[in-house]
Amino acid sequence: MIGLDTNILARYFLDDDPLWSPRVAQFFHERLSTSRPGFINPITLVELVWVLRRKTGYDRERLASLIEGLISSDRLVIGEADAVARALASFRTGxxxxxxxxxxxxxxxxxxxxxxxxxxxxxxxxxxxxxxxxx
Structure with missing residues (x-):
């Protein structure tokens, strides 16, 4: 596995940096795989949600869909995935x-x-x- 920092994920989802966003996208597509997935630890996930909420104004449903996509990706492993899924269900309705x-x-x-x-x-x-x- 390859650990992923919040800034890597933010550049990927925000696509807001002309230098780094394309490099990060290339890294995601060429280096991450089912045999060598990216790892998103709980702190990184929470930071990503905060960044996306603050920088883009993502609403609850968009954030929930993004988290769901991370969980279901075969190229990513989410730390504490069961707790993330339960938290996501509560977040959608709470x-x-x-x-x-x-x-x-x-x-x-x-x-x-x-x-x-x-x-x-x-x-x-x-x-x-x-x-x-x-x-």
Whole structure:
């Protein structure tokens, strides 16, 4: 496997750099394969979602479709893929950000639930609770 940094993925999806975007696209098409896939770790995935949301204003559905495409690609391996898929399902129907749902899924998988937060949007969804609520 080949580890992929956020800036590589951002150049690929944003296609916004005349020097690097074509090089990254060539790398994706020529170097990544089913036998040597790219690896996207959880931090990289969350950073990518933040970058795309901030730089392009991708809406929830577009971000969800992109994440789904990453999960289903045979040239990529997503770290914590099961938790990503569960977080994605919650993100599609909920009000919180993808990172919030992913945090909750990772916490739950580790046996830590609920997840205490100060984020009112996240607290509208299980397994989040506001700090002011009883744990």
């Amino acid at each position: 009000t919180a950000g993808f990172a919030d749902y992913f945090i909750a899924e990772l916490n739950t998988a580790a046996g830590a639930s609920p997840t205490v937060t100060l984020d009112h949007a996240a607290a509208k969804n299980m397994p989040f609770i506001l700090l002011s609520q009883e744990v």
